[in-house]
Amino acid sequence: MKDQVGGNQKRARFQALCQSLRPDLLRFAFWLSRDRALAEDVVQETMLRAWKAQDSLLDEAAAKPWFLTIIRREYARSFERKRFVTVDVDELVAREEPMLAAAEEQDLAELRAALLKLPDEYREPLVLQVLMGFSTAEIARELNLSGAAVLTRLFRARKQLRVLCGEDTSLDPLE
C-alpha cells in the first residue's frame, strides 16, 4: 500500500510537471515545425513517450531539456513517417493566422512572420534562448554544436530578423 501511495504521488508530480511545461513545449514545437497541427501531434506523442519513460527523468530541474530532446526526436520521426510538401512562407503565415494573431498585440504579427522566414538553423537556437531560457552551453548541448557556433547562429538570427522587420540596423556590426 505504501509503495502504491508513493507511486501515485510520483505520478501526480509528473502530471503537474507536464501541465506546467506544456504551453512552452507547444510553442517550441510550433516554431520548430511552423505548423500548428503538427506541433500538437508532436507534443502529444512526446507526452506519451515521456509518460512511459518518466523513470528515466532523475532530476525534475532537468525536465525542460529532457522534454525538448524528446520533441526534437519526435519531430525528426515525423519526417520519417511522412513526406511533407514545401509551402510558401506567405501561405504559411496566412494558414497559421489564428495562432499568430491570437495575442493582443497586433504589432507582433510582422515579427512572427519574420520568424517564420528565418532559416531553421537560426530560428531554433533563438527560440531555445529567448523562449525557453536556455544558456549558450545548454543550446550547444541540445543541438550538438560548439558554443562558438551557437553564438554565431544567434548573432545571425537577430541580424536577419532585424532586417526582415525593417529595424534600423545602421549601427549593427558586420560579421
Add this chain to the structure above:
Amino acid sequence: MMDCAHYRRSLLADPRDPEPALAEHREGCGECRLYTERLLHFESRLHRALRVAVPDSAVPPAAGGRPAPDRTMPLRGRASRRGWLAMAASVLLATAVAAGLWLSVPRSSLASDVVTHMREEPDAWRRTDVPVPGRALQDVLRDSHLRLTAQAGVVSYANSCAFRGHRVPHLVVQTESGPVTVMVLVHERVSEPVEFDEQGYRGVIVSVPGHGSLAVLTRGPTPGLETTLHIARRVQGSIVWTD
C-alpha cells in the same frame, strides 16, 4: 578595452549576457548604451512574439484530457492523431483509476499558481544590471494602471503574462540579494499575507488595498523570508497607481 563592434556582436548573440566586460564597455560608451536600449526593446517584442497563444483547454494526455476539436486543423493532423488517441485512451483509463487513490494532488492555491507560472519563465531570473527599456516597462504596466518610481530598483525583466484569465505584469527587480520576481495581481485578493516555500521558490503575497495583491518571490535558499517581506514592502512603496 572591448571595442564597439565586439560589444554589439556579443549583444546580438545574447542581449542579456551578464559578462562584466560588456557592462564596463556599456558604462563608458553612450552610443552603445543607446544601442543596448533599442535592442532590448526589440528583444522584449521578440519574447512576446514567440509566446504564441496555445489552447487554454489543453491538458496533457496523461492527465486525462485531450485538445479541443479545432476546425482549422488540417486533415492529416487529425488522421495521424487518431491512432495515438486510442493508445492515449488506454493509458488514461488506467490513470483515471489510479487518480481516485491519489493522496497528494497539488493544491490549486494562488501561491501554487504563482510558483507554477515561475517555472514557465526561467529566463527571467538572470542576474544583470541591464534595465528593461522604459517604453517596454510602461507598455507592461499600463493596463494595470500603475507605474514604478526609481525606488523599485533596476527592473531587468517585464512581461505581460496570462495568469488566471487576466494579463498581469510580471517583473524582475534586481536587488542586493539577487533577482526578485514581482507579480502585480490586481484581480486577486488576500485577506492577510500569504507566505510560501514551494519547489525551490519562497515568497509572500501581500494585500494591496483597492488594487488586489502583490506576489514577491525569490529563488534558492537565500534570501530568507524576512528579507523577501522587506523587499515586498519596498516594491509596494514604489508603486504609483494611476487610476
